[in-house]
Amino acid sequence: MSGRRRIEFGIMTNLHYTTYEEVRAIWQTAEQEGLDHAWAPDHLLPAFSDLGGATLEAWTTLTGLVHEVPRIRAGVLVSCNPFRHPALLAKQAVTLDEITEGKRLEVAIGAGWLEVEFRAYGIPFPPLPERLETMHEALQVLRSLWTQDRTTIRSEHYTIIDAPFAPKPVQKPYPPLWIGGKGKNLTLSAVARYADGWNVLRQPHEEYATLVEALERHCEEAGRDPATVRRSVAMRFEVDRNVAAARARLWREAEEAGQEPAEVEELIDMALAGSAEEIAEQIVSDAELGMDHVILLMDPPFRHEKLTRFAREVIPAVRAAGF
Amino acid sequence: MSAQRRIEFGVQTNLHYTTYAEVLETWQTVEREGLDHAWTYDHFLPCFRDPAGPTLEGWTTLTALMMTVPRIRAGVLVPCNMFRHPVLSAKIATTLDQITGGERLEMAIGAGWWEPEFRAYGFPYPPLPERLDMMDEAIRVMQSLWTQERTTIEGKYYTITDAPFAPKPVQKPHLPLWIGGMGPKRTMRAVARYADGWNVWTQPREGYEMLLGALEKQCEEIGRDPATVRRSVAFRFAVDKDPKTAQARLFKEAEDADQELPEGFEELINLALTGSPDDITEQLSWYTERGVDHVILLLDAPFPQDELTRFAREVIPAVRAAGM
Numbered sequence: 001m002s003g004r005r006r007i008e009f010g011i012m013t014n015l016h017y018t019t020y021e022e023v024r025a026i027w028q029t030a031e032q033e034g035l036d037h038a039w040a041p042d043h044l045l046p047a048f049s050d051l052g053g054a055t056l057e058a059w060t061t062l063t064g065l066v067h068e069v070p071r072i073r074a075g076v077l078v079s080c081n082p083f084r085h086p087a088l089l090a091k092q093a094v095t096l097d098e099i100t101e102g103k104r105l106e107v108a109i110g111a112g113w114l115e116v117e118f119r120a121y122g123i124p125f126p127p128l129p130e131r132l133e134t135m136h137e138a139l140q141v142l143r144s145l146w147t148q149d150r151t152t153i154r155s156e157h158y159t160i161i162d163a164p165f166a167p168k169p170v171q172k173p174y175p176p177l178w179i180g181g182k183g184k185n186l187t188l189s190a191v192a193r194y195a196d197g198w199n200v201l202r203q204p205h206e207e208y209a210t211l212v213e214a215l216e217r218h219c220e221e222a223g224r225d226p227a228t229v230r231r232s233v234a235m236r237f238e239v240d241r242n243v244a245a246a247r248a249r250l251w252r253e254a255e256e257a258g259q260e261p262a263e264v265e266e267l268i269d270m271a272l273a274g275s276a277e278e279i280a281e282q283i284v285s286d287a288e289l290g291m292d293h294v295i296l297l298m299d300p301p302f303r304h305e306k307l308t309r310f311a312r313e314v315i316p317a318v319r320a321a322g323f
Numbered sequence: 324m325s326a327q328r329r330i331e332f333g334v335q336t337n338l339h340y341t342t343y344a345e346v347l348e349t350w351q352t353v354e355r356e357g358l359d360h361a362w363t364y365d366h367f368l369p370c371f372r373d374p375a376g377p378t379l380e381g382w383t384t385l386t387a388l389m390m391t392v393p394r395i396r397a398g399v400l401v402p403c404n405m406f407r408h409p410v411l412s413a414k415i416a417t418t419l420d421q422i423t424g425g426e427r428l429e430m431a432i433g434a435g436w437w438e439p440e441f442r443a444y445g446f447p448y449p450p451l452p453e454r455l456d457m458m459d460e461a462i463r464v465m466q467s468l469w470t471q472e473r474t475t476i477e478g479k480y481y482t483i484t485d486a487p488f489a490p491k492p493v494q495k496p497h498l499p500l501w502i503g504g505m506g507p508k509r510t511m512r513a514v515a516r517y518a519d520g521w522n523v524w525t526q527p528r529e530g531y532e533m534l535l536g537a538l539e540k541q542c543e544e545i546g547r548d549p550a551t552v553r554r555s556v557a558f559r560f561a562v563d564k565d566p567k568t569a570q571a572r573l574f575k576e577a578e579d580a581d582q583e584l585p586e587g588f589e590e591l592i593n594l595a596l597t598g599s600p601d602d603i604t605e606q607l608s609w610y611t612e613r614g615v616d617h618v619i620l621l622l623d624a625p626f627p628q629d630e631l632t633r634f635a636r637e638v639i640p641a642v643r644a645a646g647m
Contacts, residue, residue, distance in 0.1 A: 019490075020422050044410055045487070052472075054490040057411070057418040060386050064422045067390035083411055087367060087444040088380070095380040099343050099387045121410040122482035149375075159445035164368070167342075167377040 005292040007283065007323045009315055010037035011307065012077055012234060015056040016046035017257065018300035020064060023056070026302040027069045033311035037106065038069070039077035039295060045117040048263040059092055066100055073103075077199065077234075077295070078110030078180040082123055082131065086138040086158060087165075090145045094169050102170025108178035108199060109142075111135045111187075132186040133157075139179075139194040146174040178232065184214040192218035197230030197293065202270040205285060208233070212289045232293030233286060236271035239279060239309045246273035257299045267297070272314075279310075280317035287323045328616040330607065330647050332639060333360030334631065335400050335557060338379040339369035340580065341624035346384065349626040350392045356635035360429065362400035362619065363388070367440040371583050374439060382415055389423055400522065400557075400619070401433035401503045405446055405454065409461035409481060410488075413468045417492050425493025431501035431522070432465075434458040455509045456480070462500070462517045469497040501555065505530075507537035515541035520553030520617065525594040528609065531556075535613055555617035556610055559595035562603065562633045569597035572630075580623050596620075600641035611647050 011030045013023050027038045042058040045051050058076040066074055079089055089109070097105045111131040112118065118125035125131075137155040144151040145165040153160045169175055180199040181187035188211070191198040198215060202208075212231070219226040238253075240246035250268045254261070272279045283294060296310065334353050336346050346363075353361050365381035368374040381399040389397050402412060412432070420428045434454040435441065441448035448454075460478040467474040468488035476483045492498050503522040504510035514521040515538060523534065535554075542549040561569035561576075573592045577584060596603045607618065620634065 020418070044414060052487045052489060055414075056421065056490075057414040059383065060415050060418040060422070063383050063386040064390055064419075067387065083408070085406070085444065085446065087446075088406055091367060091378075091380040092383050095343070095383040096387075098379070099383070120484055120486035121408070122484065123408060123410075161443060161445070163443035164375040166375060167379075 005323075007287055007292050007294055007318060008036040009294050009296070009311075010035055010039060010072070011296045011298050012039040012041065013298050013302065014047070014300065015040050015058060015061055016043065016300075017049060017053040018056075018302070019054070020056060020061060022300060022302060023061065024065060024068055026298060026304060026307065027065050027072070029304045029307055031069050031072050033308055034315075035072060035311060037073040037075070038065070039075055039106075039108075040065075042076050042078065042080045042083065043114060043117060044083070044121060045114070047114050048259045050258055051116065051120070053258075059096075063096055063099070066096070066104055073106055075106030075108055075175075075178070078108040078178070080112045081109055081135045081138050082112045082118070082125070086141040087145065087160070087163075089138070090142050090165065093142075093175060094146070094167055097169045097171055097175055098167060105171070105175045106178060107175045108180060109135060109139065110180045128183075129186065132183065132190070135179075136186070136190055136194075139177075139190060142177075143174065143194060176230070178230075182211055184211065188215045189218045189222075191215060191229060192222045192224055192226075195229065197232055199232040199234060199293075199295070201267070202233050202235035202272075202286075204270070208286060208291075209289055227290070229290075230293055231289075231291045232295055233291050234295035234297055236267055236297045237279070237310060238271060238273045238306065239276055239313055240273070241275045243274045243278070247271075253299065253303075256301065259299075276313035276317050279314045280321060283314070283318050284321045284323060287318075328611075330611060330615070330642060331359040331617050332620070332635075333358055333362065333395070333618070334620045334622050335362040335364065336626065337370070337621075337623045338363055338381065338384055339366065339624065340372060340376045341379075341626070342377075343379060343384065343387065345624060345626060346379070347388060347391060349622060349628065349631070350388050350395070352628055352631055354392050354395050356632060357639070358395065358635060360396040360398075360619075361388070361392075362398050362429075362431075365399050365402045365406065366437055367406075367444060368437070370437050372581060374443070382419075386419055386422070389419070389427060396427050396429055398429035398431055398501070401431040401501070403435040404432055404458045404461045405435040405441070405448070409464040410468065410483070410486075412461070413465040413488065416465075416498055417469070417490060420492045420494055420498060421490060428494070428498060429501060430498035431503060432458060432462060433503050452509065455506070455513070459513055459517075462502075462513065466497055466500075466517065501553075505534060507534055511537045511541045514538060514552060515545055515547055515549075518552065520555055522555040522557065522617075522619070525556055525558045525591070527590070527594065531610075531613070550614065552614075553617055554610075554613070554615040555619060556615050557619040557621050559591065559621050560603070560634055561595065561597050561630060562600065562638055563597070564599045566598040566602065570595070573597065576623070576627060579625065582623070596638075600637045603638050604641045604645050604647075607642055608645065608647065
């Protein structure tokens with residue numbers, strides 16, 4: 001990466017063990033604090049927590065929220081491909097893109113991973129390679145429906161025959177399309193071939209560098225300039241001069257959210273924890289590998305003061321460093 | 324039905340050959356003119372029109388409209404069961420019920436019928452009896468998820484295993500459920516067993532009475548009072564002192580919309596609410612005597628705003644004056 005891009009900051013709010021009003025309130029805080037975007041995940045059951053808790057449907061919640069939070073860009077991170085036929089996802093996206101006048105919607109897609117929700121509701125959960133293959137096919141369907149007059153695709157999982165699709169997206173050629181994951185082969189090749197951006201959970205710097213290298217290799221194979229792939233990294237965070245106290249607070253948060261320690265250990269290890277300056281440094285070091293989109297993971301009960309502190313102390317320090 | 328209930332009036336706006344802005348404007352008219360409810364539909368391709376035209380997604384459009392138009396009750400008429408797994412439908416509806424404070428959402432479901440959209444996108448389209456079986460099962464899944472702590476259903480089409488589902492809908496015991504259709508056996512059986520209301524396109528009188536008889540029989544079989552099934556009828560409409568002019572306007576509307584007129588369209592026009600406010604009141608009184616208390620005015624783009632306003636300002640007061 002040569003030219004430095006301004007890093008965009010956003011939040012991702014889990015939609016379980018919460019209410020629509022609470023999610024709206026933290027999105028409003030994100031907007032007031034000048035963040036750039038907000039995301040919600042797509043699940044039918046709570047991830048990492050007791051399954052009896054409340055979970056809201058992602059696209060419906062998103063459609064509600066964009067009406068009450070008027071500026072920031074927004075999307076579902078990631079829309080779980082097996083839950084919706086790609087024609088349905090394509091139709092929902094163009095509809096919301098039209099409703100928001102082409103100014104706000106981001107689209108992200110993933111292969112699905114939270115096995116328990118598939119098992120509980122009887123939604124097919126084939127092995128990962130097949131889920132990824134299905135996602136590849138879905139991406140071809142999505143992009144063709146969004147851009148072509150008529151689509152005919154006969155693939156393993158989808159059969160589209162001379163299908164018109166209108167309206168087309170307002171954003172051209174279509175809303176920014178993100179793919180999430182860290183599979184060096186199938187996922188990153190899908191990113192290189194189909195996506196505007198790549199999202200991944202924060203990794204150790206060395207590992208992130210390896211993934212970036214793999215992505216750039218796939219781009220070369222596909223004849224694409226790797227600089228055209230936006231790179232987003234998601235992480236938990238806690239601003240506190242005392243790093244040990246910051247980590248302890250992250251553990252307490254997970255405990256309060258009823259999360260299984262084993263499930264979230266890696267997330268907490270990889271969290272941004274420390275003083276504003278330390279966190280800014282960590283962000284800058286990933287930014288040098290092309291990361292230009294930071295997603296702050298938030299679990300209910302949402303702590304507004306923690307987000308506000310990040311926005312007021314860390315973001316200015318990142319900007320001061322030239323990102 | 325002995326006691327006549329106040330008729331609730333609403334509209335169904337098709338979502339094809341239009342824009343979100345036009346649908347929104349129409350819903351704002353509905354709200355401003357004091358109607359009670361409004362509905363979107365659920366299609367991937369325009370019905371009875373050139374398939375290349377635009378169609379908006381039903382639930383996304385509904386959600387946005389409910390965020391922007393603050394009062395009227397609303398729903399999708401009808402969500403097609405084949406497009407979404409029932410747990411996704413149940414989750415979407417519950418989420419929207421939560422967002423709207425449990426005061427506004429109506430739920431409906433149908434088995435799917437507009438074959439071109441299934442063929443184009445590769446949605447499975449088994450024969451009608453099987454689609455109806457799937458709908459039955461989907462309703463049982465949704466109603467169990469909405470009301471039970473845990474659901475286990477080993478159906479032929481859906482397998483739910485010890486599944487929690489939260490939040491529950493705000494509306495209790497579950498969302499008002501409408502089933503649309505005119506199958507005297509299967510559809511009416513589903514209505515009697517699962518639904519709060521039954522919706523049908525306007526029928527010739529003898530046909531409507533036959534369906535009502537079928538519904539009553541299905542209710543009796545399971546010991547349900549048929550009067551507890553709300554009855555909704557959907558009509559095209561044109562208000563004009565001269566019934567011939569009114570009918571001509573309906574044909575012109577269809578022509579303007581460049582519709583491929585389906586078989587029996589002429590009959591549909593004959594069955595429309597047409598004429599003076601008093602004529603229409605009389606037509607509606609036949610239905611209210613048969614327990615209908617829910618009237619849906621069908622609107623196709625370009626939406627006839629003036630016709631709708633005329634109906635609201637001239638016909639509804641006449642209907643109220645007649646005690647309905």
